[in-house]
Amino acid sequence: MAPSISDIIREAAALSVSPAPTKAARPHPLDNLSVEEINRACSIAKAKRPDERLWIKVCSLREPVKKELAPFLEAERRGETAPRPTREADVLFFVLSSRGLYEVVIDLDAGEETLCTKVDGHHAPLDREEINQARAALFKDPVYIKTVEDLKLPPGTTIVPQGWPFGSDHPDPAIRRVFFILYHRNPANDHPDSNHYAFPLPVVMFWDLWESKVTDVHWCYTGNEQDGMTLGTGPKEYPTQGCQGNDYEPSLNGVTVRTDLKPLHVTQPEGVSFKVTGQLIEWQKWRFRIGFNYREGPTLHDVCYDGRPVFYRLSLSEMHVPYADPRPPLHLKQVFDFGDIDEGGSFARGVAHPQYFDGAEVNPSGEGRVVKNVICCHEQDNGILWKHTNTPTGRAAVTRQRLLVLQTIITVGNYDYIFAWHFDQAGAIHLESRATGILSTGPINVGKKSPYGTVVSPGVLGTSHQHFINLRIDPCVDGHNNTITQDDVVPDPPSAENGHGIGFRVKSTPITVSGFADANPLANRSFKIVSATGLVPHPSQMRLAAPDAHITSRAPFTQHHIWVTSYRDGELFCAGQYTNQSRGTAGGIADWVARKDNVENTDLVLWHTFALTHIPRVEDFPVMPVEIHTISLKPNNFFTANPALDVPLSSQAFNQSSTVDGDSAATPCCAGNGL
């Protein structure tokens, strides 16, 4: 039998508690936990349980409650000092002897555990080591071995199992499990970087994480719609025989690389325009702190413009990806990419002068380690910012737009997501998301088609799916008491004033009680925070699953674009704290709006769910060109004029551009129309 999960926990080197940092080195309350703090927090939790072995799942900064942090930040902005909030860590772990799951709070200042809660009715998120160990154990599982033998693949075929969080509708919620979808390497090269998604095997194995064994083997439906629920319509032996290599890696796919692309260099000869002090970033009147945690990735705090606060905290709250194919077992593909697992790192090439931020993570033994380059900070040019040609004189005034970009890339199995916060010079913040990577594929008999996806390679179904992303906006527009209005543009009815039938106006409706709302681009709907910051929700298709489907209850946040809740500390994750194998019972946004709290002129949170319904194209395989979405938070009568009025006019001396023919200056010319 495979080793049980407890066998592979390494003993911590020592159970002695690490020392507290010296006063001089005290971190900012929003600084990420350092490796030393992670080690110290875990050692405190372990020291309290000297007879137990723990599997540490999470060790992360417990952000101070707002009533302590907000005054600290306000004093800091004024150059004053205020009481420093207690430095705390959240630690989540299994006690292996009992398989119990515990959340504890560690006071890092006092060096003690101050709260311990046993978590019942929920499953811990998966972690990398857990999956790696399960995969290693799978290869030795007799059920797995027999099943693979029966597939009669050519000798030497290398199987690549992909573990997925279990989109559970299992009657026994207590079983902690994943399921493995099996692929194999391209037999033509057997290279570890070959695209195994071009060789999907029609078999899925359920894996019990605690017992470390295969519990069920399921064959997949591989026919077309006419074959309906008929299993076994495809070949049982060497079912991927009709598949073909379809590699994205240039060294493997034999594709001749383009040679006609000339280099394009971006340089900043005088250096960058931003200033980084620890986790504080200052650029072009913006000032904010950046954080990073295992779940949300980058977080933005205390975002101010020209000394005026705008946002208390900005973050990505959750990402949920359900697939369209309802035929078991692949109906289980419904992952919470943030809650079930964790975010990852970042890198960039081709930008001028990036500055990288590191993160830190914990391993199951409670040891911290630096994760390099999780956030990339750099500047970009973004074309024209504002421009006007004054026709009477022909004088053209034009400025170019510079962006400050904070980019993180996460790889979630097959997919890669690039999230970037863009700060601009006109007071707006944009969240750009780019979806790339590889489609999650399933098997389909050669020659068949399925309504649930696109055949992207022989025998390969790129399954349709939705990506739901929730943006959490904790505003602080000149203060913590905010109100959200829903603003539609409506035609005026006929009247004496509107005799020509052309009048229209804004109909602004405040949201007074916690609840939800929907995008309506055809009404030009936007949402305003105290009439000063505007959000036009991305008008994407919401969940396609039935209202009474199991999956719908797991992710109520996918039903509406906009949610408004009253602020409470710790309410960060719209699908609940625990999403892995959730069964619709996790506390989340549906519960919070059900409080029917007042949200007018008070501390509130605005949540925006946007989605990409992805019907794969053949062009999305074997690797997908980026699909780009952008959400903007723009000032709206917050300033008294265009805040970018003081951006210097664009000049050739500054930009150093030249024409193809080598002329140093591009002559401004605006023929205009002379009106």
Next chain:
Amino acid sequence: MAPSISDIIREAAALSVSPAPTKAARPHPLDNLSVEEINRACSIAKAKRPDERLWIKVCSLREPVKKELAPFLEAERRGETAPRPTREADVLFFVLSSRGLYEVVIDLDAGEETLCTKVDGHHAPLDREEINQARAALFKDPVYIKTVEDLKLPPGTTIVPQGWPFGSDHPDPAIRRVFFILYHRNPANDHPDSNHYAFPLPVVMFWDLWESKVTDVHWCYTGNEQDGMTLGTGPKEYPTQGCQGNDYEPSLNGVTVRTDLKPLHVTQPEGVSFKVTGQLIEWQKWRFRIGFNYREGPTLHDVCYDGRPVFYRLSLSEMHVPYADPRPPLHLKQVFDFGDIDEGGSFARGVAHPQYFDGAEVNPSGEGRVVKNVICCHEQDNGILWKHTNTPTGRAAVTRQRLLVLQTIITVGNYDYIFAWHFDQAGAIHLESRATGILSTGPINVGKKSPYGTVVSPGVLGTSHQHFINLRIDPCVDGHNNTITQDDVVPDPPSAENGHGIGFRVKSTPITVSGFADANPLANRSFKIVSATGLVPHPSQMRLAAPDAHITSRAPFTQHHIWVTSYRDGELFCAGQYTNQSRGTAGGIADWVARKDNVENTDLVLWHTFALTHIPRVEDFPVMPVEIHTISLKPNNFFTANPALDVPLSSQAFNQSSTVDGDSAATPCCAGNGL
């Protein structure tokens, strides 16, 4: 009295016909008319009417009919020769003695006029000289002089009249006119580049263009909603006394310019990657011809990817901007920015190595002249193109995205529009539009508010409005017989197959008869051209004017996002050939769809109307930060794999980027989640 319009037509230097070009120099059938060809075409038209004086409004390439041009282009692509279509010019002019408007066709090969049509029931577009002359005459008009005297502005105040096309609902359609809105310069500097839109005077003058005189003076409503239709609520003497200077020009506004922005240089040390041969552009497997005319600006022709045709012609068909304030006379602000007037030039700074294309225009005397730099062609970096990290090995493969950009800037009175066609390396074409420039403002009494706009400066109402832009797509996806489908994503009903309620699929409906359709982002609606090229319509709010409003009948294209018509030569302008003072009688898209032609598997045209409903922000004044919209035309199962698979992987050696700390290589790092 002011001089009549015929007084200021200069005599053409000679009426002799210019010679035809030599055979060696024969232009491509899609080349713009040269200055010589313009001179020749006009001289032919004038020579035919030796006793008349003409006011030439338009002299532009008459593109060959498709049945002649398409075989020519196809042969050209195959490296063969085919019969060359006749080289023709469209010339539009007034005969001044009769004020008659004529369209003639000039055969430039034969040197003769082949068609002459008298245009009745329509008004010619305005031109720059016409407006300039009208403005000059206005200053001498006794009604104008008396009205301005009565305003009792401080001595030395410089009035800036802005002429507008007349959004006519006048009972006499025969009167050719404009209306002038009056502003004045900032009295504090009296500078010709001061922002006169911060000083709107509450008076509008109607101007008869033929009689060259003021016919009516209208006072504007300047109260709030409670004041309703009560005229004269504001001060009659020095009505702009409460206004304040609000200049965008840095040398005038006293704003301290930011000094903390460091230069960012873009260079291409080995030159650009694109190749230009006349008006033919080749870049990264794309090959197309670019044209430029007075009305549409840039046009794209014979757009091919890797030798396969995709589009026969892409263009902007019309832009229409109606304003929200229904109170006369400002209800007349409803301009057709392309049809009423004409497009203009372009320039760019801060891009690496632009190449400029020139255009040519004609003056009223029939003389051609080069307009420099109307299109700017350059490359841009656009971040990551595709990327995947293979978790088992940690290998990250990443490419950066290069764009080819063709940018044109037009200034239409107060507004400036930046239109850019972006070609990418993954087979997609994007139209980016940026709206900037200055709000069209109206007067409002200090202290009042209006539902029809935003007070953006004291006494200044930035009036709400809509911008409607129509994109004309003449597809040729591997051939001229195309079909459009409307693709929605719909949930599966409950069934044995959909036992978990999660199934969804694409419902694809072909459009068989010419007609219209609407965007529906909440159904993930897209439109496909022969299932091979996808367009997701921009889901913008359509016309807010009442269905029976005069303005609605002038611009039916603003009622729906998508229109499909059968192809007919010459049907280029969705609001009709003649929009100036149109009264809903112009032939346009509503007439063409009413033919109820078959549009299945035939030569068809797809038209997309998108809009920006602009409720001004204070931040949009005195000059507006760009508001960006992008429309994409993407391959959809046109290729057999990601067409950008052959883009070379991003490397530090190629990009030459370095970190802030000076490290030469940005280490790829993807912590990932290990699944």
